[in-house]
Amino acid sequence: MRKGLIVGALAxxxxxxxxxxAADYFANAKLEERAQLFARDMRKFTREFRYGSVSASIIGHxxxxxxxxxxxxxxxxxxxxxxxxxxxxxxxxxxxxYADIFVTRxxxxxxxxxxxxxxxxxxxxxxxxxxxxTGDAQRLLDRAGYRRTTSDFQIKYxxxxxxxxxxxxDVQLEIADxxxxxxxxxxxxxxxxxxxxxxxxxxxxQVTLAHASLSFRDRSLVSRLLKxxxxxxxxxxxxxxxxxxxxxxxxxxxxxxxxxxxGLDALIRFVxxxxxxxxxxxxxxxxxxxxxxxxxxxxxxxKDTFGLKITAR
Numbered sequence: 001m002r003k004g005l006i007v008g009a010l011a012x013x014x015x016x017x018x019x020x021x022a023a024d025y026f027a028n029a030k031l032e033e034r035a036q037l038f039a040r041d042m043r044k045f046t047r048e049f050r051y052g053s054v055s056a057s058i059i060g061h062x063x064x065x066x067x068x069x070x071x072x073x074x075x076x077x078x079x080x081x082x083x084x085x086x087x088x089x090x091x092x093x094x095x096x097x098y099a100d101i102f103v104t105r106x107x108x109x110x111x112x113x114x115x116x117x118x119x120x121x122x123x124x125x126x127x128x129x130x131x132x133x134t135g136d137a138q139r140l141l142d143r144a145g146y147r148r149t150t151s152d153f154q155i156k157y158x159x160x161x162x163x164x165x166x167x168x169x170d171v172q173l174e175i176a177d178x179x180x181x182x183x184x185x186x187x188x189x190x191x192x193x194x195x196x197x198x199x200x201x202x203x204x205x206q207v208t209l210a211h212a213s214l215s216f217r218d219r220s221l222v223s224r225l226l227k228x229x230x231x232x233x234x235x236x237x238x239x240x241x242x243x244x245x246x247x248x249x250x251x252x253x254x255x256x257x258x259x260x261x262x263g264l265d266a267l268i269r270f271v272x273x274x275x276x277x278x279x280x281x282x283x284x285x286x287x288x289x290x291x292x293x294x295x296x297x298x299x300x301x302x303k304d305t306f307g308l309k310i311t312a313r
Contacts, residue, residue, distance in 0.1 A: 034063055034090055041096055047071040051083070062086040068103075076112035081105035097161065103153040108175070110141040113149065143228035144221075150176045164190045165210075177224075180217045186210040188286045208286035209306070215278035222274040244271060259303050263310045270312040282307040 035054045042049040052067030068080040089096035157168040171183040188208040230240035252264040270277040
């Protein structure tokens, strides 16, 4: 009896192993097709996208591309050790409805950081790129030791056609020795046919904003920038900090828009005690996305309508 059980168990193991091997073979047979599908969609958001080898995990339902290289729309060339796609709308030949993407050990130039900071508006004022020349900001980053950085990046998004909702969750850019940027967004009343790109999205007047947030958690960015700033001017880091705070307070005094003043108040607290600075929009009910774009930082009425909060802690 016992011998029969052992033989039966071994048969099950062999059968399971055979099933796994067959499934693994089938998954790997689809590898190149899936990688090409992913690369095709990435080229909608980049100028170039290429990869070296590709492998699959049937258990993790994922593919991993090694030696990835892409060029951003701003022209920054980034090389990554790997890009792992753990969930993706492989069956959809159009714009994918969902994806979980992880980029590991990306080599990022300071020009890309400057463009990112400029795009974040108020957060970009930490290094003066919102109003100052791009070249000056990049030189300051280079002097602070950020000529090139190593970054990990993840994005998770879902597009629900039935509910007409698009949710982008915990988009995270973690930059070694600098800090972490986290972004969240939820949109409603999306076109049932989907959108092709950002311009298409912004022109869709019926799309509504449910909530959005953008935050930056500092590691050593502020201290390194202050050190570079002080070295350029031949002053102490303590004096450099006081000068930066003085300039920010002066800008705050000149500001007439209440939302801009709130943002500068948060920035002053953040620079004085680096931790996290966060901008969030949490309206009581969904509001038109087009209004968010055209009226951003548009006074008390905007603040109340979009539930805007800028905080530092």
